[in-house]
Amino acid sequence: MESFSSLVQANRGQPARLLLPVDKAGFDDWLKAQPARAKAAGAAQRFAGKPGEIAILPGDGPEDWSVAIGVEETDALGPWDLAKAAETLPEGSYRLEGNPGGALLGWLLGQHRFERYKRPDTATGPRILVTGEAARIDDAVRLAEAVALVRDLVNTPTEDMGPAQLQQAAEQAGAEFGAQVRVTTGDELETGFPLVHAVGRAAARDRAPRLIELEWGNPAHPRIAIIGKGVCFDTGGLDIKPASGMRLMKKDMGGAAHALALARLVMGGRLPVRLHLLIPAVENSISSNAVRPGDVLKSRKGVTVEVSNTDAEGRLILADALTRAGEDSPELIIDFATLTGAARVALGPDLPATFANDDTLAADLLEAGAAENDPLWRMPLWAGYDEMLRSDIADIDNAPEGGMAGSVTAALFLQRFIEKDTPWAHLDTFAWRPAAKPGRPKGGEALGLRAVWSALRKRYLPAA
Incomplete structure (x- = not known):
């Protein structure tokens, strides 16, 4: 596993796929604002904005996709709201807009493994979170x-x-x-x-x-x-x-x-x-x-x-x-x-x-x-x-x-x-x-x- 400090970066305009937190209360309004292809993809993955749900949403090109994540409350992300995404998304960089709250902790710990006595899992590389709240990074790490x-x-x-x-x-x-x-x-x-x-x-x-x-x-x-x-x-x-x-x-x-x-x-x-x-x-x-x-x-x-x-x-x-x-x-x-x-x-x-x-x-x-x-x-x-x-x-x-x-x-x-x-x-x-x-x-x-x-x-x- 990469060091924790390498898993969260300040946003400097680097390429990163967008993470879209959605809560159940705001799901209907969010869905209405989505293009037809996103609605279809979300429906196929049974995404309803419930905590822990994840849906890959297609963009204009094959590599232009984003991720909708079900959270408890979009205005106040909790420590474990992004943990499942950190565990399961493909390796790469992801961008979170707005205040990450305490969710940086779950992003980091979602990638921590105790592997002292096991062969390390190298099938998937690190998931890096890019955030505009650079001041929060050191404390979270x-x-x-x-x-x-x-x-x-x-x-x-x-x-x-x-x-x-x-x-x-x-x-x-x-x-x-x-x-x-x-x-x-x-x-x-x-x-x-x-x-x-x-x-x-x-x-x-x-x-x-x-x-x-x-x-x-x-x-x-x-x-x-x-x-x-x-x-x-x-x-x-x-x-x-x-x-x-x-x-x-x-x-x-x-x-x-x-x-x-x-x-x-x-x-x-x-x-x-x-x-x-x-x-x-x-x-x-x-x-x-x-x-x-x-x-x-x-x-x-x-x-x-x-x-x-x-x-x-x-x-x-x-x-x-x-x-x-x-x-x-x-x-x-x-x-x-x-x-x-x-x-x-x-x-x-x-x-x-x-x-x-x-x-x-x-x-x-x-x-x-x-x-x-x-x-x-x-x-x-x-x-x-x-x-x-x-x-x-x-x-x-x-x-x-x-x-x-x-x-x-x-x-x-x-x-x-x-x-x-x-x-x-x-x-x-x-x-x-x-x-x-x-x-x-x-x-x-x-x-x-x-x-x-x-x-x-x-x-x-x-x-x-």
């Missing part, structure tokens, strides 16, 4: 790159995507943007981040646990922390998952993928912030030294945790990372995690369960999600359920019995490691698409990334 990064990291099998590979991804970002990266491992990890060490200690030596930190930006700017759960594979530990539950556990580092991608957007967009990225990276493996059900672990914060279930490990490693982030007094903390099956039972695969201890932050995130067609759904940090976290022998239990309100109690567990005055949002995201849609293939997916990026831009670059 950066956003497409971020989404593609999440997809590629999540899709990569654990054999090639362990803690060391997450570290390499962070170091690559650090080198590219001039950020400082530090990695805590070994004895220093056991002492400083004991929950991260405990969860990952059963893994093989070359897949040892670590806490990855990246810092970027002017220290005088507002400090924000972005945290991602980096469980590169989750067997469930000694509370082992069944085969059906383990099949997709390569994606349990999806939170880390989102955090890395968001950090790259922050740095690439030159947001005026002091960025602190934290990724606790582990494999939750099974060995003679694995954490046992009933063990009590002491966290970085000093809070003791009874491990009722070793398969509730993500909240443990996040607890130490949240504590570390809070030590530098950020004005905002956001974490991403593929944390609970309960969130998927409640909201399905497309809606990240979003928890926030600040109503303004929650409203900003939900508003951005709606505007970007990257929806979020707020869930309650219901204080009445906090008592479910009680332990008979420790300060807190990692997995309350009964399973009720599982995503809520997980978020309440994390909240124990947040300073009360620090605005914080937690996105329990699936990071996976179970069925393909135009521009969105089955597999790893960025869910909530675009919403959070939009909210951060609005907060720190109000004129953007």
Whole structure:
């Protein structure tokens, strides 16, 4: 596949076939204005202006043809309106007149493929979109790159995507943007981040646990922390998952993928912030030294945790990372995690369960999600359920019995490691698409990334 930057060009009068967005409401008027040959071609292809429909319309000569595309609304193109066209049209250049809105994203991602382990499809070359809105191109390319990064990291099998590979991804970002990266491992990890060490200690030596930190930006700017759960594979530990539950556990580092991608957007967009990225990276493996059900672990914060279930490990490693982030007094903390099956039972695969201890932050995130067609759904940090976290022998239990309100109690567990005055949002995201849609293939997916990026831009670059 061509680089994203080569797939969208500013209109300089270069030859390109015309793309004609048509919505169902305006279809009749559009059809009346078409010549007879276009009407006949459209009818033969059963084109009615419905979203996702495409019709090739003949022109005066054999090569003089245009493309009608059914969209939701012609006056406000959405991110996926052009995705099917980008996937299916013949290679070549196409011209879109007027404001492309967010549709550049779908055009780019419609041509992205995860082909690391497959023979590349070279049957069709690139489809290039020509637009008069040149100012939108750079932002669209950066956003497409971020989404593609999440997809590629999540899709990569654990054999090639362990803690060391997450570290390499962070170091690559650090080198590219001039950020400082530090990695805590070994004895220093056991002492400083004991929950991260405990969860990952059963893994093989070359897949040892670590806490990855990246810092970027002017220290005088507002400090924000972005945290991602980096469980590169989750067997469930000694509370082992069944085969059906383990099949997709390569994606349990999806939170880390989102955090890395968001950090790259922050740095690439030159947001005026002091960025602190934290990724606790582990494999939750099974060995003679694995954490046992009933063990009590002491966290970085000093809070003791009874491990009722070793398969509730993500909240443990996040607890130490949240504590570390809070030590530098950020004005905002956001974490991403593929944390609970309960969130998927409640909201399905497309809606990240979003928890926030600040109503303004929650409203900003939900508003951005709606505007970007990257929806979020707020869930309650219901204080009445906090008592479910009680332990008979420790300060807190990692997995309350009964399973009720599982995503809520997980978020309440994390909240124990947040300073009360620090605005914080937690996105329990699936990071996976179970069925393909135009521009969105089955597999790893960025869910909530675009919403959070939009909210951060609005907060720190109000004129953007």
